[in-house]
Amino acid sequence: MSSKLRWHPFLKEWVIVAGKVQERPVLPARNACPLCYGGVEVPKPFDIAVFENRYPSLTKETSDIIPWEDDLYKLEGGRGVCEVVLYTMDHDSSMSRMPLEQIEKLVLVWEDRYKDLGSLDFIKYVFIFENRGEIIGVSLHHPHGQIYAFPYIPPIIEKEIKSSNEFYNQKNKCLFCSILERELNDGVRVVYENKHFVAFMPFYGRYPFELHIYSKRHLGSLPEMTYTEKMYLAEIIQKITKAYDNVYGFNFSYMMVFHQKPVKGDFPNYHFHIEFYSLHRAKDKIKYLAGVESGAGTFINPLPPEESAELMRDSIRRL
Ligand SMILES: [Zn+2]
Ligand SMILES: [Zn+2]
Ligand SMILES: [Zn+2]
Structure with missing residues (x-):
């Protein structure tokens, strides 16, 4: 399902309306981790892995969305890329427990993704982030971060x-x-x-x-x-x-x-x-x-x- 952007008329900012996100898995059991090696996302062993989010808030393809605008409201396709960055194969690790060399490699991966996603003609901003912990609403515990490549510069x-x-x-x-x-x-x-x-x-x-x-x-x-x-x-x-x-x-x-x-x-x-x-x-x-x-x-x-x-x-x- 393509992502949609709706314009907030008085805050003057986009709101992403993403239908598919609701289907995200919520805290699967330890042996069902989709981010572990052998799981659904990464069949092969890896050091650091990057793949497109299966439940993206912004989608690469939005050609099925017909943009429209009237004197009050505006809607466009939310064309962008959402990636997941797996920091390590070790399910129980975290940024704080990873060896320094692993974080050094991660910095180089972030740089690569910034350049690569930034070179796409429809991308204006590459946002690298990590949510950690259940109180932040993290649905998967395997050490990972995310990247959102936006078709606009986010308001902050x-x-x-x-x-x-x-x-x-x-x-x-x-x-x-x-x-x-x-x-x-x-x-x-x-x-x-x-x-x-x-x-x-x-x-x-x-x-x-x-x-x-x-x-x-x-x-x-x-x-x-x-x-x-x-x-x-x-x-x-x-x-x-x-x-x-x-x-x-x-x-x-x-x-x-x-x-x-x-x-x-x-x-x-x-x-x-x-x-x-x-x-x-x-x-x-x-x-x-x-x-x-x-x-x-x-x-x-x-x-x-x-x-x-x-x-x-x-x-x-x-x-
Ligand atoms: Zn895992
Ligand atoms: Zn800042
Ligand atoms: Zn300065």
């Missing part, structure tokens, strides 16, 4: 581009480089730093344990990184996911999203970063998004970033 990215352009026009410098400089100066929210990347809980974090990883060098996407930078990116991702799991001693639920520049066009003021969001606000407490976040668009963060940064630094010390 669009907003970030707009803000960074405005900032540059006013101050003649990069918004993200300025944030990084400020966070390094303030210091209290910095969690970890290696030669090429910094991880910090941003001053303005919306979620408890929200953490951002910025490249120290001003660059927009994975292909612009040197090989060395990519290896350091793997290192900091490993450190941060280990630190999350070690905070309370259980598998930490999170969303990890890559914010890179769009694949077509020129975005000199955009700056590569990764954002992690969590819903844990204490060892046995979960922050649910509810009326104020969903209905008013204002986030209430119950855990100040300075406190979560200290918890994360302590977690790293105990690793």
Whole structure:
């Protein structure tokens, strides 16, 4: 079934209406994992595997959808690609438990997918992400991430581009480089730093344990990184996911999203970063998004970033 996009007339953004997603398997038993080697998706042994999502929210083929628009509503085919990235054959592993070399290879796979999907003429944005944990709504536990290749620039990215352009026009410098400089100066929210990347809980974090990883060098996407930078990116991702799991001693639920520049066009003021969001606000407490976040668009963060940064630094010390 082809994916459809419906235009939200007052939020001015697309909503994906995807019928087939409802048929997704929900937490199959251990021996029925479709992502394990020998399962339905990957018949052969693999190291890292990428395949198209069987239940895509965006579909490659939408020629059966006739786009229409009247004076109020608009509908188009949701033409895009949804891929699943299997991090490892080991069902019980996770980003935090994988050897560093495996994450290094994964970074190269992400770069390859960004370039490859980005070269498709109908794709404007390649979005790499991982949902981890049942409280985030993950239906399969096998370590994996996903990639959505969009036919448009998603609204959050669009907003970030707009803000960074405005900032540059006013101050003649990069918004993200300025944030990084400020966070390094303030210091209290910095969690970890290696030669090429910094991880910090941003001053303005919306979620408890929200953490951002910025490249120290001003660059927009994975292909612009040197090989060395990519290896350091793997290192900091490993450190941060280990630190999350070690905070309370259980598998930490999170969303990890890559914010890179769009694949077509020129975005000199955009700056590569990764954002992690969590819903844990204490060892046995979960922050649910509810009326104020969903209905008013204002986030209430119950855990100040300075406190979560200290918890994360302590977690790293105990690793
Ligand atoms: Zn599995
Ligand atoms: Zn920058
Ligand atoms: Zn961002």
